[in-house]
Amino acid sequence: MSDVLTATGNVKLKGLRKVYGDFAAVQNLDLEIPQGSFFALLGPSGCGKTTTLRMIAGLDEPTSGQVMIGETDITHTKSFQRPVNTVFQNYALFPHMDIFENVAFGLRRRGQKDIDKSVTDALELVQLGHLAKRKPGQMSGGQQQRIALARAIVNRPQVLLLDEPLGALDLKLRRQMQLELKRIQLEVGLTFVHVTHDQEEAMTMADTIAVMNNGVIEQLGAPTDLYENPQTAFVANFLGQSNLFRATIDSVDADNIVASDKDGRYLLSRKRIAAGTDLTVGSKLLVGIRPEKISVSTHDQLSGEFNHQTGTVRDASFFGVSTQYVIDTASGDHWMAFEQNSGGTVISAGTKVFATWKPEHAFGLPGSEDVLAGDAVASEFETTGS
Amino acid sequence: MAFAHALGDSSTSSGAPTTKAKRKLTPYLLLLPGGLWLGIFFVIPIFILFMTALQTPLPDGLPGQYIQTFTFSNFTEVLSRPQFLDALRRSFTYASLATLLALAIGYPLAYAIAFKAGKYKNIMLIMVIAPFFVSFILRTIAWRQILGDEGPVLDVMRFIGLASETTSVYPSSFSVVAGLAYNFLPFMTLPIYSSLERMDVRLIEASGDLYAHGLTTFRKVTLPISLPGVVAGTLLTWIPSAGDYINASLLGNQRTTMIGNVIDSRFLGNVDYPTAAVLSFTLMLSILILVSLYVRRTGTDELV
Numbered sequence: 001m002s003d004v005l006t007a008t009g010n011v012k013l014k015g016l017r018k019v020y021g022d023f024a025a026v027q028n029l030d031l032e033i034p035q036g037s038f039f040a041l042l043g044p045s046g047c048g049k050t051t052t053l054r055m056i057a058g059l060d061e062p063t064s065g066q067v068m069i070g071e072t073d074i075t076h077t078k079s080f081q082r083p084v085n086t087v088f089q090n091y092a093l094f095p096h097m098d099i100f101e102n103v104a105f106g107l108r109r110r111g112q113k114d115i116d117k118s119v120t121d122a123l124e125l126v127q128l129g130h131l132a133k134r135k136p137g138q139m140s141g142g143q144q145q146r147i148a149l150a151r152a153i154v155n156r157p158q159v160l161l162l163d164e165p166l167g168a169l170d171l172k173l174r175r176q177m178q179l180e181l182k183r184i185q186l187e188v189g190l191t192f193v194h195v196t197h198d199q200e201e202a203m204t205m206a207d208t209i210a211v212m213n214n215g216v217i218e219q220l221g222a223p224t225d226l227y228e229n230p231q232t233a234f235v236a237n238f239l240g241q242s243n244l245f246r247a248t249i250d251s252v253d254a255d256n257i258v259a260s261d262k263d264g265r266y267l268l269s270r271k272r273i274a275a276g277t278d279l280t281v282g283s284k285l286l287v288g289i290r291p292e293k294i295s296v297s298t299h300d301q302l303s304g305e306f307n308h309q310t311g312t313v314r315d316a317s318f319f320g321v322s323t324q325y326v327i328d329t330a331s332g333d334h335w336m337a338f339e340q341n342s343g344g345t346v347i348s349a350g351t352k353v354f355a356t357w358k359p360e361h362a363f364g365l366p367g368s369e370d371v372l373a374g375d376a377v378a379s380e381f382e383t384t385g386s
Numbered sequence: 387m388a389f390a391h392a393l394g395d396s397s398t399s400s401g402a403p404t405t406k407a408k409r410k411l412t413p414y415l416l417l418l419p420g421g422l423w424l425g426i427f428f429v430i431p432i433f434i435l436f437m438t439a440l441q442t443p444l445p446d447g448l449p450g451q452y453i454q455t456f457t458f459s460n461f462t463e464v465l466s467r468p469q470f471l472d473a474l475r476r477s478f479t480y481a482s483l484a485t486l487l488a489l490a491i492g493y494p495l496a497y498a499i500a501f502k503a504g505k506y507k508n509i510m511l512i513m514v515i516a517p518f519f520v521s522f523i524l525r526t527i528a529w530r531q532i533l534g535d536e537g538p539v540l541d542v543m544r545f546i547g548l549a550s551e552t553t554s555v556y557p558s559s560f561s562v563v564a565g566l567a568y569n570f571l572p573f574m575t576l577p578i579y580s581s582l583e584r585m586d587v588r589l590i591e592a593s594g595d596l597y598a599h600g601l602t603t604f605r606k607v608t609l610p611i612s613l614p615g616v617v618a619g620t621l622l623t624w625i626p627s628a629g630d631y632i633n634a635s636l637l638g639n640q641r642t643t644m645i646g647n648v649i650d651s652r653f654l655g656n657v658d659y660p661t662a663a664v665l666s667f668t669l670m671l672s673i674l675i676l677v678s679l680y681v682r683r684t685g686t687d688e689l690v
Contacts, residue, residue, distance in 0.1 A: 057595060058594075058595075059591050059594070059595070078594065078599070079591070079594040079595050080594045080595070080596075080597045080598055080599050084595070085595055085596065086591075086592070086595045088588055088591070088592055090586070090588060092586065092588040092589050092591065092592035093592075094589060094592070094593075094607060094611075095589075095611065096610045096611055096613075105593070105596045105598070105606075106596035106597050109596060109597040109598045109602060110597050151596070152596075155596070155597070
């Protein structure tokens with residue numbers, strides 16, 4: 001099986017499925033992860049992201065489908081035969097070995113000679129070289145996390161899997177480790193597959209994000225692409241926040257779309273409409289605007305006929321950098337808006353306001369999408385996540 | 387350690403003088419019942435035993451009449467008798483064999499209960515403990531039937547051709563060791579089970595992830611982590627086995643006499659209290675020395 005250990009190339013998942021009883025954790029997943037990239041699998045708990053990761057690691061066997069590295073099929077190999085290493089969620093450091101032996105474990109199993117330098121280098125990479133003789137129990141969570149990383153990286157695997165590696169750390173340490181992980185990934189140039197439910201974590205680190213929900217990939221792309229052009233309501237709500245409402249298409253031309261509901265008319269750029277949206281006049285469309293793109297004012301700022309909603313401020317939270325408003329719109333929705341603190345005053349709750357936005361800042365989704373998809377799960381993570 | 391810790395805490399804690407005094411007293415109060423128990427039922431009897439070991443027969447007295455003297459000649463005399471030394475050596479050999487046998491059976495059993503039993507875990511644990519509901523003596527006597535010439539063990543062995551019509555396994559040193567291993571098996575299984583049960587299964591996954599196959603994972607990860615349980619189990623099996631006399635008297639013959647049997651017959655049969663006391667003392671000291679060597683050798687003091 002030495003040919004498996006030396007397999008190299010992109011990670012390819014073909015029609016991957018994992019079924020537990022009558023619950024499909026992962027459904028017909030097709031995915032190609034480019035060699036050397038930092039790839040994030042993002043989704044709420046139970047979306048199948050960890051199961052996917054475990055199938056790549058060889059810790060769970062797929063019900064059907066294939067896992068490949070380059071042209072080598074590794075689907076039916078054991079985890080110890082794969083050129084893949086994992087940083088476990090709870091680190092899983094061996095408590096009976098010191099840090100040096102923990103990091104040396106993989107090298108020793110492969111019968112590598114002269115491992116001292118490799119181990120020392122790996123420990124230097126995570127800046128813990130001076131603690132080689134300690135036991136894992138004597139280290140803080142952040143240090144254990146870095147040891148777990150060193151223990152995996154030292155083997156120079158084709159693919160490094162990270163299973164919510166920062167979940168147990170406090171906010172400040174997590175930020176620091178995000179930068180650290182990114183630095184290390186650039187330095188060693190391995191393929192990183194990072195599983196997380198924290199959208200901010202995924203966006204700061206990953207080159208490519210796959211948003212997963214209910215065992216399928218909802219959308220795949222670069223962080224900015226996913227944020228600016230979500231293709232589904234789930235992505236729009238889970239990755240950041242979105243104000244979504246349904247409108248009817250009135251007219252379509254080469255560049256723009258005009259839609260309307262009983263509260264007003266809305267101009268959208270065709271470039272920002274999700275693929276597969278029905279653009280026939282009279283059909284429904286979901287209009288979405290990110291909170292930071294909305295401008296809140298007590299007087300109507302845009303003189304045109306498009307893109308304003310009236311509402312009442314329900315709640316205003318002043319954060320210093322910005323103010324977050326919750327606005328009850330005329331149609332009864334709750335909108336979120338972030339206003340930069342550019343010297344203006346905070347509008348107090350109960351004030352009647354105009355919410356306006358530029359046409360190029362709105363995006364469109366198929367009208368069949370559920371406005372609330374991903375909303376509940378996203379807010380569930382608000383306290384722990386961002 | 388816990389005691390010292392408690393004392394350390396109370397000395398640094400602040401508060402009203404009365405609370406402080408009370409806090410200082412608390413650890414001693416907690417220790418009182420156990421301390422009294424140990425004092426009355428361990429320290430005093432040990433002292434009496436030691437004094438008995440120094441007694442000499444009353445001149446022209448009846449058997450069993452001794453006077454308190456302070457001579458150590460009993461020790462030198464008793465320990466130069468081959469009959470006693472053989473019994474002592476035999477005890478340690480049987481106890482060691484029984485411990486190895488119990489380990490060979492108990493470890494896989496504990497492993498299966500901890501990792502493979504699933505929903506049957508509790509039932510299997512109850513089955514390990516269930517024999518305790520039946521008297522120790524009765525269970526040991528049952529082994530006479532099991533190992534007897536007409537018993538199921540020999541029947542099966544004869545059937546598969548491992549034993550002839552004249553083969554006998556009871557009474558023998560084999561049946562004594564088997565009885566010891568059987569009787570102390572739960573003491574071996576439960577500590578190993580509890581250390582395996584506490585172990586994070588992700589460590590096994592991590593080991594596999596780091597290129598170790600099943601056997602290496604067991605050798606490098608599972609076994610070292612369960613070592614405190616193994617040490618506890620072997621001690622809990624070996625110590626009582628070494629001093630046991632029930633198994634040797636119920637499942638053995640004259641050639642399988644263990645030190646416990648000698649002490650028993652010296653004390654109750656020959657009313658030779660000083661010799662029995664010397665042997666008891668010697669047994670205790672040898673166990674103490676061997677156990678401390680063993681614990682130091684396995685280096686688990688910080689893990690236990």
